[in-house]
């Protein structure tokens with residue numbers, strides 16, 4: 641049996657809250673296993689763009705990224721957010737190394753083709769270099785990956801962080817038994833959006849379809865769950881969605897919503 645690896649994604653609402661983010665990073669540092677952190681930061685990018693009088697436009701959970709917005713997300717994800725996370729992890733004795741998908745050629749993408757919507761400089765992932773990421777892990781470095789990728793033409797492209805996490809988890813599943821954990825500001829996927837304690841303990845494709853059609857699951861949760869099911873279909877052992885404060889519990893399967901393929905489609 642191969643070794644366990646945790647691929648953990650932290651979302652933008654937690655990153656935007658200094659205290660919550662520090663608590664999360666402290667727990668992440670304590671997790672005693674090979675691990676990778678993939679971060680978002682959409683909320684910070686929107687705030688900085690507004691300060692620069694650049695308007696944010698989202699379509700189906702994806703940011704329309706023109707050249708001005710690409711400059712903002714490059715500075716925010718690749719610089720401000722990534723480097724602050726790395727610095728805090730260092731203070732918790734976790735030897736983190738911050739990377740975009742371009743660094744070490746770890747995540748290559750293709751600029752999303754224009755169909756009904758022109759997303760601009762947004763990348764759809766083509767390849768994750770698991771060997772290169774594993775070389776970092778083998779040197780006792782903890783990769784902290786920002787949601788930016790590169791194309792073979794040399795473009796830097798904005799890429800959804802949930803998709804980055806799931807593609808990384810799938811690629812690493814060739815080498816490890818991967819446990820993918822999405823951490824955000826709620827206790828899991830909720831069966832009642834107004835009740836923060838109404839956590840669905842296990843979600844399969846049938847119940848997902850029902851909750852989606854009744855509108856209980858909506859907005860940013862849809863791309864997150866789509867990428868969660870994709871990861872399970874492509875070899876990831878376990879996927880959990882949980883509160884950032886519950887990371888260590890979720891790593892023991894004791895918190896959040898466990899995503900399962902255990903019913904027929």
Ligand SMILES: Nc1ncnc2c1ncn2[C@@H]1O[C@H](COP(=O)(O)OP(=O)(O)O)[C@@H](O)[C@H]1O
Nearest residue numbers: 651652653824828829830856857858859860861
């Ligand atoms: N049923 C649900 N349970 C929990 N959150 C939900 C649900 N339906 C929609 N959401 C929304 O999904 C959001 C999470 O998606 P997103 O904003 O993309 O998170 P992140 O930035 O952490 O990746 C939550 O903040 C919540 O508003």
Ligand SMILES: CC(=O)N[C@@H](CCC(=O)OP(=O)(O)O)C(=O)O
Nearest residue numbers: 652680681682702703799800801
């Ligand atoms: C193409 C695209 O939409 N990219 C995302 C990347 C950041 C992200 O996914 O951040 P959260 O996890 O905090 O939402 C964006 O710019 O919002």
